[in-house]
Amino acid sequence: MAQSKSKATVPGYYLQKKSFTDSLQQIVHDVQLDGIYDAGDDGMEKISFAVIDLNSRKPLIGGVNMDNFIYPASLYKMYVAMEVLKQVSEGKYSLFQSYVVKSPNDVDQTREIAWDPRPLLHDGDTVTIDYLLDLMITRSDNSAANCLIDVAGRKNIDKTMHENNWFGSEVTRKYLSRQYEDPGYDTIRGTETCALHAADFMYKVYTNKLINPWVSQQMKVLLGRQLDTTKLQTGLPPNAMFYHKTGWWNYFTNDVGIVDDGKTKYVIALLTPITEEQVRPKMKELSKRVYYLMKKLH
Numbered sequence: 366m367a368q369s370k371s372k373a374t375v376p377g378y379y380l381q382k383k384s385f386t387d388s389l390q391q392i393v394h395d396v397q398l399d400g401i402y403d404a405g406d407d408g409m410e411k412i413s414f415a416v417i418d419l420n421s422r423k424p425l426i427g428g429v430n431m432d433n434f435i436y437p438a439s440l441y442k443m444y445v446a447m448e449v450l451k452q453v454s455e456g457k458y459s460l461f462q463s464y465v466v467k468s469p470n471d472v473d474q475t476r477e478i479a480w481d482p483r484p485l486l487h488d489g490d491t492v493t494i495d496y497l498l499d500l501m502i503t504r505s506d507n508s509a510a511n512c513l514i515d516v517a518g519r520k521n522i523d524k525t526m527h528e529n530n531w532f533g534s535e536v537t538r539k540y541l542s543r544q545y546e547d548p549g550y551d552t553i554r555g556t557e558t559c560a561l562h563a564a565d566f567m568y569k570v571y572t573n574k575l576i577n578p579w580v581s582q583q584m585k586v587l588l589g590r591q592l593d594t595t596k597l598q599t600g601l602p603p604n605a606m607f608y609h610k611t612g613w614w615n616y617f618t619n620d621v622g623i624v625d626d627g628k629t630k631y632v633i634a635l636l637t638p639i640t641e642e643q644v645r646p647k648m649k650e651l652s653k654r655v656y657y658l659m660k661k662l663h
Contacts, residue, residue, distance in 0.1 A: 373432035373533060373561045379417070379424050386427035389416055392654045393429045396647045402638045404616040410435055410638035415560035416655060417568050417632035419623075420663045424568060428634075431564070434533055434557040435636050438612030439477075439505040440619045441556050443566060444536055446498055446587060448517040448525050450580040453494070458516075460495040469545040470511035477505045478592045486512070502587040502610060507540035514539050519550070525576070531565070534558040560634040563621040567632040570608070571623050588622060595645060596620040597633060600652025605629075612636075618644045624656065631659045 375381065393399050393414060404410040413435055415428035453460055468488040476485060483500060486492070486508040494516065501509040514522070514536065523535045537553045539546060569575035570584050588608035597620040598607050609622020618641045621634035633655055637644050 373434070373559050375426060375561065376530065376565065379426040380421065381426060385418070385425055388658055389414070389427045390429050392651055392658065396650045396654070398637065398647055398651065399429070404638040407436060407616065407638065412638070413560035413636040415564040415634045417564050418659060418662060419571060419630035419632065426564070428560055431561040432559050434559045435638055436555060436614070436617045437558040437563070437636060438614040438617045438619055440563060440610055440612035440621060440636070441536055441558060442501050442505065442510050443610045444522060444526060444534070445510060445513050445517055446502055446584060447575060447580065448522040449494065449498060449513050450583050451525060451576045452517065452521070454577060454579050458494065461493050463491050464494055464497060464512060464516065466490040466492065466508065466512055469541055470515065470539070471508045472511060472541045473506060473508045477507070481592055498587060499590070503590045503592050505593065505611065511539045511541060529565070529569070531562040534562045558636070560621070560636055563636070564632045564634040567621060567623050567634070571632065596648050597622070597635060597652040599645070599649040601656055602626065605656070613641050616640060618648070620648065629656070629660050629663070
């Protein structure tokens with residue numbers, strides 16, 4: 366199993382209850398996501414799952430293997446966005462500053478969301494930082510992510526993640542072949558994260574504590590415009606707003622976000638080592654059951 370050396374620990378500002386965790390474990394069992402799965406080169410893997418009840422006086426967290434590190438796919442673009450927005454908030458550059466796309470960052474051959482009309486990025490294109498952020502989060506554009514990883518700097522991203530105690534979830538790779546990686550990053554381990562860190566990220570967005578209120582709210586706006594609605598959102602009622610980031614690649618299908626229907630509010634993070642085709646119906650059922658569990662709690 367591809368495990369990070371770091372151990373993810375639950376921060377002290379969360380409450381944990383056995384009854385809550387047991388309910389979540391039962392849901393995972395019922396939808397048959399409690400197995401061990403063949404993830405190819407990543408070996409045998411388990412899901413990583415966490416839920417945070419935002420209606421509790423003190424946020425209540427529970428999950429299944431929520432400290433298990435697996436490949437996040439496009440989920441880790443949210444960590445990149447966090448650092449870019451942090452640097453903008455510090456005055457290092459503007460959201461509307463021009464940026465020229467350079468190869469080999471322009472990796473996308475097809476649009477991640479086929480019906481999105483925005484063209485693919487190409488070498489020499491001049492765009493803004495704001496445009497790249499929107500493209501990276503809402504369409505999950507890999508070329509935009511590669512550009513913004515350069516803008517933010519991987520050491521800066523990791524430093525900010527460590528300041529949030531997300532050790533083991535470092536951004537180690539761009540979205541391109543190792544042969545095109547920057548020196549020093551061509552042999553580094555693949556990027557990993559866990560549901561605990563992803564859920565904690567969303568909790569900080571919700572409470573305006575992700576860096577500062579401006580960064581948190583900019584992040585929330587981007588997450589609220591997510592174009593991929595094929596995963597956990599399929600199990601939510603139409604009146605529930607879902608601020609989220611998805612990720613999918615090869616064996617891995619992931620989704621993490623904030624659910625808010627005006628009354629019931631919670632964070633849900635699900636990372637699976639299962640292909641989209643196989644896991645989508647299970648994600649829908651799990652999401653639906655978690656929603657009704659959270660409604661029942663209050």
